[in-house]
Amino acid sequence: MNALKHIKVLHIHDRQSNEDYGVSxxxxxxxxxxxANDCYRGIELYKEEKPEIVIYNVSFPKISNEEFIKKIKQINEKAQVIITTQSLTKEKLYNAINFHLIKYLIYPFNLNTxxxxxxxxxxSIDSNTSNIIKLSKTFTYDRFNKTLFKDEKLISLSAKEMDFFHLLVKNKDRAVSYEEFNQIIWEGEMTKDALRSIVKDLRKKIDKNxxxxxxGIGYRVNL
Known part of the structure; x- marks a missing residue:
């Protein structure tokens, strides 16, 4: 991954964390x-070195994750933050929508993840774009965490629905072909009925348009 050679990464962790799941x-x-082994030292180091990406896995922080993010965002509103966590709540996911450029990773994960x-x-850094996509007045999608919200309500999607919708948003500037859905989501075993069913079920959960x-081509997300 050659791009990482030119990127500054700051890892903030405490001594409570026995495993780093590939971070080292x-x-x-x-x-x-x-x-940095302390959140406050991490903030100071962030001011000094101005890294593009922060990986944060403090088990018992002296400040909350939200406070930490606010302090980092005050220094650089475009800061990219990856927070590792034991569990993921609706509140955390909604905070990710509000703060932008926040990715949650749930333990256990590996280096590839x-x-x-x-x-x-x-x-996101290269394109200078946010991971938060405003789909309509009420619907918002977070590309990093693959979450869909209607106002403050998290919309539950099946694995196939999420894969389908994420593929659409990932290619929001063009139509995704039937063959792409077939190969990427169904691994070559897609039926027309299966595809129509996914679209039908999704349209019940979000604005139909x-x-x-x-x-003759496929589907696209209408922004």
């Missing part, structure tokens, strides 16, 4: 990798 291996990928999250962060059918 990032040193092999990152030329500029910094560490962590690298995928870093790739998301780097793409958000998913648009492009005749």
């Amino acid at each position: 291996e990032l040193k092999e990928y990152c030329k500029n990798f910094y560490e 962590l690298l995928d999250s870093l790739k998301d962060c780097i793409r 958000i998913i648009k059918n492009i005749s």
Whole structure:
């Protein structure tokens, strides 16, 4: 992952964390990798080095995750923060929507999962775009955490519905072809009925005009 060689990464962790799930291996990928064992030292180091990405896994922080993010965002509102956590609540996911550029990783994860999250962060940095997509006045989608909200309510999606919708949003500037859905989501075993069923069920949960059918081609998200 050559892009990481040119990115500064700050890892803030405490001594309560016995496992880092591949975080230490990032040193092999990152030329500029910094560490802090205390959230306040982490903030000071952030001010000094101005890293593009922060990985935060403090088990018993002296300040809450929300307070920590606010302090980082006050320094750089475009800061990319990956928070590792034992569990993920609706409140945390909604906070991610509000703060932007926040990715949650649930233990246990591995180096590949962590690298995928870093790739998301780097793409956001390169494109200078947010991971938060406003679909309509009431619906919001978080590309990093793959969550869909209607106002403050988290919309429950099945695994297939989420894969389908994420593929649409990921390619929001074009139509996604039937063949792409077939290969990426169904691994070559898609039926027309299965695809129609996914679209039908999704349209019951979100505004019907958000998913648009492009005749003879496939579907696209209508923003």
